Every structure is written in structure tokens, then in C-alpha cells.
Amino acid sequence: GSNSSDKGGSSYKSELTESGKLTIGLEGTYAPYSYRKDGKLTGFEVDLGKAIAKKLDVKANFVPTKWDSLIAGLGSNKFDVVLNNVTVTNERKKSYAFASPYIFTQYVLVTKSSDKNIKNLKDIKGKKFAEGTGTNNEDVAKKYGAKTIPSDQFVNSVNMIRQGRVQGTVNALDAWNSYAKSQSTKGLKARAIPASEEPFAQVSPMLNKDSTKLKAKVSDAIKDLRKDGTLAKISKKYFGKDVTMENN
Amino acid sequence: MWKIVTDATPQLLSAGFKYTIPIAIISFIIGLILALITALVRLSSKKGFFIIIKGIFRFYVWLFRSTPLLVQLFIVYFGLPYLTIKGVFPHGIKLSPWTAGIITFSLNTGAYCSETIRAAILSIPNGQWEAAYSIGMTRSQILKRIILPQALRVSLPPLSNSFIGLVKDTSLAASITIVEMFEVSQQITAENYQPLLMYSLVALYYALFCTVLTWVQGYLEKSTSKYITPAR
Amino acid sequence: MWKIVTDATPQLLSAGFKYTIPIAIISFIIGLILALITALVRLSSKKGFFIIIKGIFRFYVWLFRSTPLLVQLFIVYFGLPYLTIKGVFPHGIKLSPWTAGIITFSLNTGAYCSETIRAAILSIPNGQWEAAYSIGMTRSQILKRIILPQALRVSLPPLSNSFIGLVKDTSLAASITIVEMFEVSQQITAENYQPLLMYSLVALYYALFCTVLTWVQGYLEKSTSKYITPAR
């Protein structure tokens, strides 16, 4: 338990879809955020979910599903919270509540290494870019005038660049790093986008707007986890560095 | 590469046996029963109030054939909780993923297969009905003992098409939070970044199951055709 | 809510007319031709070298019925580029999304429909072959003029099942980067966060198209059955 939420007592528990459990929605197909290793769901967000649940004094219950289902499921109370690398945007704030951020994501611009035309985001105008439908990566690519091609997994985006089907992808630097750790990046180049060019995206737990008490509780938990170093620890485990601080 | 295969296999098979196969089999059985009832109702020549019942079944077939299965799953699982009926469902109809999945897959299969069964029944010559009628058999006796055994032979290949299609469609269950075989393969892909390999592997396991089904189909085709002189 | 519908409709319909409907229609036509050829080859009683050809068609049907359509699309689009054949395809077979989509959907439809057509041909009584043979008609004349017109009647409902299924399956084209109707609905959902509403809306447009197909099916069923005395 933490002191800062004592005024609400444990009344947030009445907002849980399943009593005694924090039901967490995620895709499970996005390393290193959430993915399957040796038959078990693992990843940064899985560890984070467990840590938050512990702070809330409930059990963590992970429910992997598709992106659209994550949104729909929050609406019809199938999940309490979505931990899926969701970036906070003004548009999303209209429909959902966001607890305090746990990752600040730097963007990366991935292209063929032979590509001399695309150096920074301004150069992607009119180019074909592979982006996940509904992601903030897609938003950024669109903002800079790229023509986006749907691609539901990061690895498919990379393959499309290799096969010359698209010119590049705007993605999370962390996703790229994770890929580069185990796969060859021959023929590809990646340029991390500095915050001055495009501000880092804030990744937060997404909740139903009605779950006000739960939201406060989750925010407190994240703040606690940041304070006690847990956040940095699991970030190092999965990203090899701390991505949980603003301007990391 | 070999390691990826041996690592992934137990996970894939466990999901297959826990979700993919049971969902496919249970839904197909329920769907077949539904399809049979639907075909019989739609073929009935009863008049009066029965017209309304026929209309309902017509609507059901239309609805489930005309809309995407994914949307059907979505609405049953995520949409029904909004459907509050005072007294009966004060908090909406909240189904577990399993229940929602089985219901939707069954209804969908039932709609498609009812068309197949309807066509097969219509293909049996009238003389068969007449001979059975004049023995004094009731409509349901005739259906059970004379028409359906012959209709089965005609409808086996398209019904098996539907079953095999259903096996693959169970992958949509991932969208209502059931981590079936295909979803597992995608989760593993997220770590090993080998989508082509993983997809081929999961396709292999689908193929194994479907091959067994094809054998069953072949066996049933033979055993329901033994009274037919060979066609050329 | 009304605004969401009116905003989304033109985008959905444009994707529907540009991708969903053309892909479905073209693939179905090619698939039907393929299915017919496959069914005829598999029913042929020719011996010798032809056995190998029959084996190939058997394998084709097995392969495309047994594996998920999504995997097929994936392998044709993402996998074939790795298939370098010296001299012929030095850089692998790189197909455009359209080509890959049409090829895969056609092959898939062909495999399923070949089973339907095979069953329908087998359901025509032997006496029809014999009467036509003794007039001196060739096998292909008999098929074209005597057997297939009668088989069409039996196979219409299951074939229409396949077509309607295909219309919905075109949504998988999104995985090979074709922004068809369903993908558009997901893109809009990504902005407005109303998946249930958007899914229902896109389901409505699928339903409209499938309803037209159901009408066509009904019309064809009537016009191919006019020589039959009504069943009871």
C-alpha cells in the first residue's frame, strides 16, 4: 500500500472488472513490450503490469488480444487497463483516461542504407512508409506527409523495406533496438529522431473514463515504481537502458 | 532455425489442443444441428403463423452469411454487454470469451451449412418422398431414414469445406482474447522475428488437422456411396 | 455518432469499390475456372501419366484447403521474394499486392469450389452419361451440355457460400498492404475509437453486397430449376 491513495481506501477495487484481479489488456505481439518467450508471456509491460498489480494488492491477469479489441474491451469493461505501448494524444484523451506515463519513446527513422534521399523526417513527404494501423508512428509519418502502407508487425515493416516495397518506417527506437539485438540489420540504416525534431511520445496506461479511482491508483503505483527504481530496473532488463525518464 | 521450430512446437500444439480443435469441433457440431433445423424449416411448406418462423430463419441465414465473422465475434463479445434489458439483463449480456466464441462460430457455421443441406435435400428425387409417404411414414421419419442419408452423400464435400474453413477461422478468436494457435504463433514471432517460418510452421499444424478431416471426409464419402454404381 | 457514420461512409465505400468488390469478383471468376478444371481432372478415369497430373491437383486442393488463407497470402507476398531461381528469377518472385492477392484468393477459392463441383457432378445419375454417350457425344460435350447444366443447380448454394465467404475474406488483403474496406474501418477506428460502431457500419456494407449476391443466387436457383417438379 502507498500513503498517497489512502483517502480513497480500497474503493478502487469496486471498479475492477473481476474482483481481486487487475485485468490487463495487451497485444502480446510486440517485443520487447509484450511477447512470448519459452511459452510464457513476457516483456516490459508484463513485468510492469505485475508490479502495478502488486502495488494495488491484487493479482495481475493478462489478456492478449488484437488492437481494436483492446479499445472495444475497455469500453465494454473486459479489461481494467491497457498496457500496450499506447501513446497519449489529444484525440485519444477524448475517449479514454490515461494514467501517468511510464515510457518516453524516441522515434526512429528506418530506411535502406543505400537510400540517400531520406535523411530526416522532412524527406519522407510523398514516400511510401509501412506503419501499424492506428499507431502514433502512423500519425507521425502522416504528419510529415508520408503515404502509409498498413503493416501489422514491426518485422513486416522491416521486410517490406528490404524487399523495396516501401521506402521506410517511422517507429519506436526501442522496437528497432530490440530487433537489432537479435537480427541482422545489414542493408538497413536507422536514425534516432531527436526530441527537437519530434517530441518523444508519452506512453501511458489507458483506462476507461469511468474508472477514476483506479486511474488515480495506477498513477500512484507508477510514481512509486519510478521512485523505488523498479521502473528503471525492468527497463534495463528489456531495453538495455532506461527509457522511463523524460528525455532519456 | 531448427531450434525455433522445436521451441515453438509445444506452445503451438498446446494452444491447438486447448482452443483451436475444441472450438472447431464443438462449434461445428452445434452449427450442423442448427443448419439442419434451419434447412428443414426453410424447406417446409407449412403456412400461416409458420411463415413468420420461416422469415426469422431466413433473416438469420442472411445476417450471418452477409456479415464478416470477425464483426459477429466482436458484437457478441464486446457489443452485447451494452444490451441491458431491465429485469432480465440489468448489466447487459456479458459472455465469457469461450461462450461468445462457441455461440458465434456455431451460428455462423449453421447459416452457411444450412444452405448446403437445403440444396442436398432438394437434390433427392421426388419419387423417394412418394414411396416413403405411401408406406405411411411421417415427414420426420422420411427425412431421418430416407432423405437425409442420401442427402448426406451429396453434401459431404461442401460440409467438409465448411468444417475445414471453420478450423482456420478459429484464428479470429484472438480478437475476443482467446489465445489460440495462430495468436501464439504471432506472439512467438514478436520475439524471434521470423514471421515466414512461424507462419509456415503454424500452417503445417493446421494442415495436419485438416488432413485428418480430409481422410474422414474420404472415408464417409466412400461409406455413404457404396450403394451407387461407379460414375465414369 | 451520426457524423461518424457520414464521415466514414465515403471512405468505406470507395475502398469497397476499389478493392473489396473487384478482388472478390475477379478472384471468384478465376477460382471457378480453376475449380472446374480441378474437379474434372480429379474425376477423370484416365490412367498412365495422367495419374501424376491428378496427384498434382489433389495436392493443390489439399494444400489450399488445409492451410490458413492468411498464411497463403503471406507466403505469396512476403515469401516468394526469397525464392530466387537462377536465370529465371534472379531477384526472387516479387509480386505486387494486387497480383499476390488475386493469385492467392483465386487458388484458395479454386481449391474449395473444386470439391463442391466434384460432388455436384457425381450427383447426376449415370443414365445421363449413358444416354449422351450413346448419342455419340464426346466426354467434353456431355460435360458441357448435359452434366454441368444439371450440376450447376445442385452446386449453386454451396458455391454462393464460397463467394460470400470470399467477399469477407478479402479483408485479409490488409495483411499484404491492400487498404480494403475492413482496413479502412480500422484506420478510422484508430482515430475515433469507436470499434463497435465502425465494425457494425462496415458489416452493413458487406451485408449490402452479399444481399445482392443472395438475390443473384436466388434468381439462378429459380432459373436452373424450372425443369424440376416442385419438391415437398
Add this chain to the structure above:
Amino acid sequence: MLKLTKLNKTFDGTHVLKEITTEFPENKTTVIVGPSGSGKSTLLRSLNFLERPESGIYDFEGMQIDFSKPLTNKTILDIRKRTEMVFQSYNLFPHLTVVKNVMEGPTQVLGLSKADAKAEALELLDKVGLKEKADVYPAQLSGGQAQRVAIARSLAMHPEYIFLDEPTSALDPELELEVLKVLMKIAEEQQSMIIVTHNLAFARKVADKIIFVEDGNILYDGDVNQFFNSDNERIQSFVNAMTFNDIS
């Protein structure tokens, strides 16, 4: 006694049975003769409700049925149980073996045990000379054999009335004779029968009453000898036709 009063039946506007009024006495054999397409089959099928005349009264052993009114299923089933039809085109059940074809009615409709039904079925198959074909499927029978099975199947139901639509038209004279002998024996046992036939020699032997139908009208209805010695020109020419005296 079956009585028909003012029976009318049309097919797509063609009047095929015109104000038919006649009766079929019980324990007797009534033979219906007439040219092809005259309506004999339609008349016979109406007695079993396989055709539904538009109007007319059908008196089945005192039970009054008005064809211009809707019929209840009970009435139809009741009369079908008490009557039996043998078809021009056999209509054997192709998916059942010969003996099972004969057993189907007794086990399903009369509720006989399988053993009893089988014993009687084999007896009846013996009667029509087909005991050794008991276990083959109808597709393997020659035309004559198939028709004999159909006759056995109807006899197995011990019906009050048997309706036979050209029961021996596919049999060669020898086997026709055997079957006719069986039918004669049943006739002698006072089984009520109504037979449509083109075999006037047989009609003459077996008929207690003869009905001559032409173009949907009854032209003759009564005594057998009077029919064959009629001085009506139409009847004379019809009767003479069968002797093939006219073949040049």
C-alpha cells in the same frame, strides 16, 4: 369401399381429371385401363394424396374427405397407413439393401421388431423370386428385379387397399406371370386392389370391375365381360389394339 365424387384435378391449367365419380369396392380388384396420358396415374395417386385434386369428395371406408378443403396431416397419414402404392418407376430406396427396403415400413410404421420384419421380408422376397438378392443394393438389380422388390415392399405393409401403377410393365412374361399369380392369390384372399395396367389379358382374368379412362373422363365403369364384349367402337378398338392384329 372407396368412393370418389366429382373429382377434378388440373396441372398448370390442363384439366387432367374431369368430374370423376366412381367407386372401388372392398375385397375386390378394380382395374383402370386407358391410353397413355389419359390420367390413370393421376387418379390412382389422388387416392393416396400424392396428388391433391382441387375439388371432389373422397369417401374412404365411410371417412369423408373434401378435397376443396385443407386436409389434416392425421387424415393423410391414417389413410396412407391403410393403403399401399406400387409405382411405375419402382422408387426403391437406393441406400438400403433389398431386404431393408422391404423391412422399412413394417419396422418404422407398424412397429414390428427387426427380427419379425426380416423374417416376413425374406418370405415375401421368396414369393417374388428374389430371396438370393436380399442383401444387394437396388442399383445392382435389373429392371424386373427392382419392380418385384417394390411389390414385396408394399405387401409387407398388409394394407387394406393396394394401389398398383403398372406393376408388371417392366417384367418379362415369365416373371410377370409369377407376380400376377401372387397378385391373383392376394385377390382371392379378398385383398382390395386397384390396378392400373396395360395388360388386358391380365385385366380380364383378375378384374372384378373395370374402369376405362380417356382424356380425364371415365368412358366405361362396370362389369368386366361386358367391357370386353362391348359394341362401343372406342372400347373395341382399344381392346383390339393389344392383340397386335393391326401390325401390317
Add this chain to the structure above:
Amino acid sequence: MLKLTKLNKTFDGTHVLKEITTEFPENKTTVIVGPSGSGKSTLLRSLNFLERPESGIYDFEGMQIDFSKPLTNKTILDIRKRTEMVFQSYNLFPHLTVVKNVMEGPTQVLGLSKADAKAEALELLDKVGLKEKADVYPAQLSGGQAQRVAIARSLAMHPEYIFLDEPTSALDPELELEVLKVLMKIAEEQQSMIIVTHNLAFARKVADKIIFVEDGNILYDGDVNQFFNSDNERIQSFVNAMTFNDIS
């Protein structure tokens, strides 16, 4: 002249045609008689390759066919074009109108124009008394009508040989007579015909040669008058059966 030498045919081990050796003269009518199941249909169907005997030599107008060797499609097609079969069970094409049934062969196989084929088809339908049924579908015909269409369909092909398998068994005596008259007329025009029939009166009138088959063997093969006046007991009892003198 068609000649068969030592023809053998088995069905699933049952020997139904045993060392059949006989000939069918051209410009003559050969009649095959015999009890049901004796193999008459099988014999006739072998002449048209609808059945494939295991062994035997078939001499078709000088063309030698050895059944123990594989047959070429050309041979089969050639002989089928020059012969025509009328079936016991009509086998009309249900999806074509009556006149189109008759036109199918002439237009598709002989290459006649539609107009010519139609004119002749209507003539032939007139010959069998069915001109007014030209535009209905087979399902709407009575049994007798259907068989007459089948006969018209075969006549339309002007075959060298016509094979008829109980062509009139479903016709009533009056119309049978008309059809028989047509067949007699064709016989007089020296059309080669092979007819399986149970109508011995007709056989006597029309046959130039008679073959009596029993149990897969030819018991008699030769002159018609000798057959009917034979002192062979088996033949006598077969011939007598048709007069129904034995009906008690």
C-alpha cells in the same frame, strides 16, 4: 453385320454373359428375349460399350475389337456415332425441353443447323404422337410419353444400328401399337435393329432372327418360326407364359 465371339462379362464375380457367340445381320431386325436378369440388357449395352466385357471379339462391320485389350476413344466414339440406344428407363435430359432432347444429337454430333434439326425433331415427335409436347420438360411427361420421346431422340441420329432395350414396356397397348408400327416401318426400310423385348407377339411379327438368352447363355439363336414352334420344353414354357393360360 455385327459379330460377337466368346464374349464374357462378370459383375463383381458373377458371370452374367458366358462365352456369347452370335451375330446380328445388317438390314435385319434381331430380337433378344429371355427371363429377367438373364443378361439381355448387359448384352445389348456391351454392343455400345456401356458395359465392358472382360474378353471376346466384337466385329463391327468388319472392324475388329478385342475386349481383352484397351479400347481407343476413337473406336468407341466412332461406333457410338453409328449406333443408337433406347433405354428401358428413358434417360431423357431433364434440363432440356422435349424438342431440344431430340435436337441435341443432330446439332452436337452430326453438326446439323438448329433449324434443320428442329424441323426433323418436330417431324419425329409427330411420328410418335407428341408434337404438342415439344416445348415441355421431361418431368411433365407421363411414363409412356417419355419413352416415345426417347425413341424419337434415337431416330433423329439415323444410326446404322439401333439398339432398343424394352422400348415399349411402359406404353399402353394403343400407343405401343403406334410405336411398333413406326419401328416396323423402319424395319421395312431395312434399318438394322436389335431389340430386347418381352412382347413375344411383337417379336414374332418384327423379328428376322431371334436370340433366346437364359442365365448368360444363348439357348436359341436363329429362325423365328422355328422358335415359336420349337419342341424344346424350355422354349415352349417361355412362349406359353405370355398368353397367361396358366393363370388359375
